[in-house]
Every structure is written in structure tokens, then in C-alpha cells.
Amino acid sequence: MGTTMQRILVTGALGQIGTDLTAALRKKYGADNVVASDVRPAPENHFTIDGPFVQLDVTSSDAIERILRNHQIDSVFHLAALLSAVGEKNPQACWDVNMGGVMHMLNLGVKLELNRLIIPSSIAVWGPDAPKDNTPQETCLQPTSMYGVTKVCGELVCDYYVNKFGLDVRGLRYPGIISYETLPGGGTTDYAVAIYYDAVDKGSYNCFVKEDTRLPMMYMPDTISGTIQLAEAPFENLKHHSNFNMGSMSFTAGELAAEIRKHMPDFTVRYEPDYRQKIADSWPASIDDVCAREEWGWEPKWDLAAMTKDMLEKLQARKDAGTLYR
Ligand code: NAD
Numbered sequence: 001m002g003t004t005m006q007r008i009l010v011t012g013a014l015g016q017i018g019t020d021l022t023a024a025l026r027k028k029y030g031a032d033n034v035v036a037s038d039v040r041p042a043p044e045n046h047f048t049i050d051g052p053f054v055q056l057d058v059t060s061s062d063a064i065e066r067i068l069r070n071h072q073i074d075s076v077f078h079l080a081a082l083l084s085a086v087g088e089k090n091p092q093a094c095w096d097v098n099m100g101g102v103m104h105m106l107n108l109g110v111k112l113e114l115n116r117l118i119i120p121s122s123i124a125v126w127g128p129d130a131p132k133d134n135t136p137q138e139t140c141l142q143p144t145s146m147y148g149v150t151k152v153c154g155e156l157v158c159d160y161y162v163n164k165f166g167l168d169v170r171g172l173r174y175p176g177i178i179s180y181e182t183l184p185g186g187g188t189t190d191y192a193v194a195i196y197y198d199a200v201d202k203g204s205y206n207c208f209v210k211e212d213t214r215l216p217m218m219y220m221p222d223t224i225s226g227t228i229q230l231a232e233a234p235f236e237n238l239k240h241h242s243n244f245n246m247g248s249m250s251f252t253a254g255e256l257a258a259e260i261r262k263h264m265p266d267f268t269v270r271y272e273p274d275y276r277q278k279i280a281d282s283w284p285a286s287i288d289d290v291c292a293r294e295e296w297g298w299e300p301k302w303d304l305a306a307m308t309k310d311m312l313e314k315l316q317a318r319k320d321a322g323t324l325y326r
């Protein structure tokens, strides 16, 4: 097991988290040491021009191995995945990308003796039978979405590789992530991002979950700092590995709209639940992250009020510049 991260690969780097995480890793480890990759080509003038970018489909073990070797990678942030709403429309593709990608990374991690793999999980690991409030680290994992199934299997197989091969694998159960750089890629919590864009763009929003739907959420700056903090934590301090609960805030869609209304009193929302309501209803309302706090010092900084002010300011500035949707 290696100790340091020097040459990093980010998969799924054009996605919602990958965009912000790649920028933060480049700032910290040097742009040339962080190779961004995605199955899609990088759009022109995207952030990836600041450092190396390669097109990579994580369902191909050979393609991943080539890139790991060519760029002398020692650590991987493996973000490539299909999220819950997309996964429910195409369960087979969700399995192939999510489980295929994880298994290839783990096997190559052992073969090439990589120092560290960071592989995110999600609140989607839980299903309707789990406790809804302050969901504990250890509890029944019986998801009802295909995405959730892949996240439970992913966690289990990551821990298996830690125990069987001594591979250093780490992962977080992210809640819904809210950010302004890149739109989310097809999850159930996407409404909590779209609502800000539509507030700024149109002054109204059609919400695809009910007003009283309460889910755990987190602002991107906390996501990025927490992810890097876990990645850099001493291995010997970790009792858990691939499944840290990561909490921050929890609010209903109605409370989110009310917070936006404090800045935009005329903002209106219509609630028109669709197939994603069932997925949202199967997830917790809030989670207990005591293990993350104790084992690697997790401490979120942003709350709903501060996040809303920041999101609206950032998106309004982009709208004024004519680049709201970039
Ligand atoms: P995203 O959908 O925004 O980005 C995923 C990226 O993966 C996309 O750019 C997509 O092009 C790429 N991709 C898809 N198939 C691929 C393939 N075969 N090969 C390579 N790349 C491929 O997702 P995200 O929100 O950035 O999520 C990153 C990770 O965090 C995922 O594991 C996700 O499950 C997890 N997560 C995200 C959230 C959230 O709210 N954003 C919450 C919980 C967990």
C-alpha cells in the first residue's frame, strides 16, 4: 500500500462533482499532475484546457490500464457513473457503468499497485426500510433503485479489496450536491440545483418532487474539501473505508423555495411530482455522520441560508454576463 498521491486520474471529470474536484486537485497538486478524463470529449474552452484531458470509457479495462500506465498514475478519484434517475430509465447501463467501472478500477489498483482509490457512494444505498431521520452509519441497506443497488455492491466490493488485497480504497455516501459550475447529470436531487437556475432565469420553477419532500443535501465547497480531507487522512486512522456517511444540511423542497423567496419575494414554484418522487421517498431525510467526524475530522461549513445567498449571487452574475448555462 503506497502512501502519497502524486499523479492523479479523475474519471467522470466533466460531471457535476468532477468539474469542481479537478480544479481543486489541480490547485493543490499541480495542474500537470491531475489528468481529467470523461467518456465525453471536453468542450472547447472548458476548464480542462488548464491541464491534461483524455477521453476514457470506464467500461473498458484495457483503456483504463493504458491511461494509468501512460500517465504514471498512482491515485484515482473515480467519479464516472450513471445517477439515479438515468439509472432507473436504463438499469442495465447503470449496472455496466457503475459496477464495471468500479471492478476495473479495483483490479487495476491491485495489478498496478496504486496508492489510493477514492470511489464515491451515495445516500441511495438506503431504501424505505432504513430509519428516515439521522440514518446511522450501520443499518439495513436495501435500496429499491438500480443506482442504489450498484452503490451498495460498490461499497461491499471496495471493502472486500481493502481486506483481501490491502488496497487503499476510500468512499463517501454523498447526499444531494448543490453547485453552480456544472449542472447535475440525471439524479433525483437535481431539483435542488435546477430551482436556483430557474429562479434566476425565469422567476419560477416546476418542481418534480412534492413540497414536503425532505432530503439530505450539501454545498459543493464542503463536498470538495471533505473529499480531499478523506483522501489525505492517515489510513491507520480509518476504521471504515468505502462507506462514510457524510451529512451537512436537510430541508424540504418547500423550505428551499422559502429560502430563495427571502431574496426574490416574487419567486413561485409549482409541484408536479414524477417518477423521481418514488426514489426520493425511499431515501433518508437526514444522516448521522459521527464516524466521518471521529475518524477523519469531517465538519461541514455551509448551511441553507449561506448556500442560497451564494448560489443566487453566483448565478445572477453569470446571467448578467450571458453565461448562465455556459
Ligand atoms: P455526473 O452525472 O454529473 O457526472 C458523471 C460523469 O461521468 C459525466 O460527466 C459522464 O459523462 C461520465 N460518464 C458516464 N459514463 C461514463 C463512462 N462509461 N466512462 C467514463 N465516464 C462516464 O455525476 P456526479 O454528480 O459528478 O457524480 C460523481 C460521483 O458522485 C458518482 O459516483 C455519483 O454516484 C456520486 N454522487 C453524486 C451525488 C450528487 O448529488 N452529485 C450524490 C451522491 C453521490
Ligand code: AKB
Pocket: 083, 084, 085, 121, 122, 123, 124, 147, 174, 175, 176, 177, 186, 187, 188, 189, 190
Ligand atoms: C442522485 O440523485 O442520483 C444523486 C445521489 C444522491 O446519489 N444526486
